[in-house]
Amino acid sequence: MKILVTGATGFVGSHAAKALQDAGHSVRVLVRAPAKLETVTARVGVDLAALETAEGDIADAEAVTAAVEGCDAVVHAAAVVGTDPSSAADIEASNFAGALNVLGTAADAGCDPIVHVSSSAALFPYQTDPVTGDHPVGDSPMPYARSKAESERLARRYQSQGHGVVIIYPGGVVGPGDYNESTQFEPLKLWLTKPFLRSSGYSINHIDVRDVAAVIAASMQPGRGPKRYVMFGHHLTAEDLLSLLCDVTGRDLKSVSMPKAMVAFLGRVGDLARRFGRDLILTSEGVEYMYNTCAGDNSFTEHDTGVTLRSAAESLADSIAWMRAEGHVTPADAGAVP
Numbered sequence: 001m002k003i004l005v006t007g008a009t010g011f012v013g014s015h016a017a018k019a020l021q022d023a024g025h026s027v028r029v030l031v032r033a034p035a036k037l038e039t040v041t042a043r044v045g046v047d048l049a050a051l052e053t054a055e056g057d058i059a060d061a062e063a064v065t066a067a068v069e070g071c072d073a074v075v076h077a078a079a080v081v082g083t084d085p086s087s088a089a090d091i092e093a094s095n096f097a098g099a100l101n102v103l104g105t106a107a108d109a110g111c112d113p114i115v116h117v118s119s120s121a122a123l124f125p126y127q128t129d130p131v132t133g134d135h136p137v138g139d140s141p142m143p144y145a146r147s148k149a150e151s152e153r154l155a156r157r158y159q160s161q162g163h164g165v166v167i168i169y170p171g172g173v174v175g176p177g178d179y180n181e182s183t184q185f186e187p188l189k190l191w192l193t194k195p196f197l198r199s200s201g202y203s204i205n206h207i208d209v210r211d212v213a214a215v216i217a218a219s220m221q222p223g224r225g226p227k228r229y230v231m232f233g234h235h236l237t238a239e240d241l242l243s244l245l246c247d248v249t250g251r252d253l254k255s256v257s258m259p260k261a262m263v264a265f266l267g268r269v270g271d272l273a274r275r276f277g278r279d280l281i282l283t284s285e286g287v288e289y290m291y292n293t294c295a296g297d298n299s300f301t302e303h304d305t306g307v308t309l310r311s312a313a314e315s316l317a318d319s320i321a322w323m324r325a326e327g328h329v330t331p332a333d334a335g336a337v338p
Helices: 011-022 036-044 061-068 085-108 143-160 185-193 209-218 238-249 260-275 284-291 299-305 312-325
Strands: 002-006 026-031 052-055 073-076 114-117 165-170 172-174 196-198 203-208 227-231 234-237 255-257
Touching: 002 011, 002 061, 002 085, 011 026, 011 036, 011 073, 011 114, 011 209, 026 036, 026 061, 052 061, 061 085, 073 085, 085 114, 085 143, 085 260, 114 143, 114 209, 143 165, 143 284, 165 209, 172 209, 172 312, 185 238, 185 312, 196 238, 203 209, 203 238, 203 312, 209 227, 209 299, 227 299, 234 238, 234 312, 238 312, 260 284
Parallel strands: 002 026, 002 073, 026 052, 073 114, 114 165, 165 227, 172 203, 196 255
Antiparallel strands: 203 234
């Protein structure tokens, strides 16, 4: 199949392009900055010589139409991701407009399947525990979650019309090859280099980027109709995560306990700091996710695609090994990680 991938210079999109090539598909990518194909996409193992490139923005309807032409299927992985209040304008300008262009054009062109890489944030705040693919669309006012919810409603509308739209809901994506330093990059680096923050009620979901890419590749079967694949991955409390990091690194990581009220205050400080160009990692939107995350039911995804999710320990170990190799953390920080 000839498959268009948007967001191929991003974390999920670049790994998806590799997985699709490895599965024998012909891949075309729509990118704003082709130079990033050398600095990001090729470095995760994508064969650029076999890659077809279309330059343009997902918010540009003409560019999207030209990119979709001649493709059998589409993977829409492009989005502005972040909990930084200063990124709200970019999120508003790009995410829903991009989904409207890409999903609409692909549906009109008869592409099958059309894979929409959504987010666990599209279903936030959660009404069930665990979360399944039948979960209602979220109604959070937070910019990123709101943009993904708007895109989610659109994707489900195309599903209801009978289009072969496959929606994938990743949780916090980790793994090697994070050359753009995605939202989980800095927290993982912080956990290895500073005292670990413990707080009652704080939890996180981790999914390996390679598993998300594998599910995308496994979805490339036309005629199977609409699908929803929950990929929240592994649900970890703060205590679980600290214990896992200690096991993976062989280190006795230091930690500090902090009440939720103090964490929320630091999130607001983080929002303010971003206005002055400083990244304190924590934001008020991030705090909302930290204290209101629950598990997702990945079982249908694994059963229907045949993809078995990696363990959280394997994903963290491989992430840390890659960060060490790239110089983001020291060998002492990585400890006993192979």
